[in-house]
Amino acid sequence: MRLQKLAYYCQAWSLVWDDAPLFRERIEAWTFGPVIPVLYKKHKGSFAIKECQDGKTANLSSIQKETIDAVLSFYNEKPTQWLVDLSHSEDPWKNARKGLAPTEHSNNEITLESMKEYYTRISLK
Numbered sequence: 794m795r796l797q798k799l800a801y802y803c804q805a806w807s808l809v810w811d812d813a814p815l816f817r818e819r820i821e822a823w824t825f826g827p828v829i830p831v832l833y834k835k836h837k838g839s840f841a842i843k844e845c846q847d848g849k850t851a852n853l854s855s856i857q858k859e860t861i862d863a864v865l866s867f868y869n870e871k872p873t874q875w876l877v878d879l880s881h882s883e884d885p886w887k888n889a890r891k892g893l894a895p896t897e898h899s900n901n902e903i904t905l906e907s908m909k910e911y912y913t914r915i916s917l918k
Contacts, residue, residue: 794825798876801827801903803864805885808909809916810863811856820903822889824896826880827903884911 800816807815818831850858868876880886885908889901 795873795876797828797832798826798873798880799865799868800829800832801880802868802876803861804905805908805912806864807857807860808905809912810860814905815857815860820908822886822899822901822903824898826877827886830900 801820804815804820807813816829818829820827820829853861871879885903888907889903890899893899893901
């Protein structure tokens with residue numbers, strides 16, 4: 794769950810700071826917050842991930858690395874439940890789940906547009 798939230802926030806802030814997505818994979822509004830289904834399937838059942846075997850940091854630009862480092866610097870030390878609660882309080886997830894019961898399954902997309910609009914707005918406060 795933690796990996797999902799960290800990847801989500803890396804994507805969100807990349808949209809704001811770099812004006813570009815960090816990755817192309819779809820983000821969905823699941824019960825416990827934003828989830829990247831491709832990432833979920835790859836690491837389902839893993840409680841600790843030490844290395845991503847498909848990841849190649851050499852493919853990242855220096856700007857992308859700076860964004861990831863900045864996001865991890867802020868969010869990585871937060872408890873997982875804090876990340877869940879935060880994502881549940883924010884408009885992109887809430888709007889994608891509008892009309893659904895709290896425990897109802899959803900594969901509704903959290904769009905890049907909704908993320909960029911919301912996180913740009915809060916960064917200006």
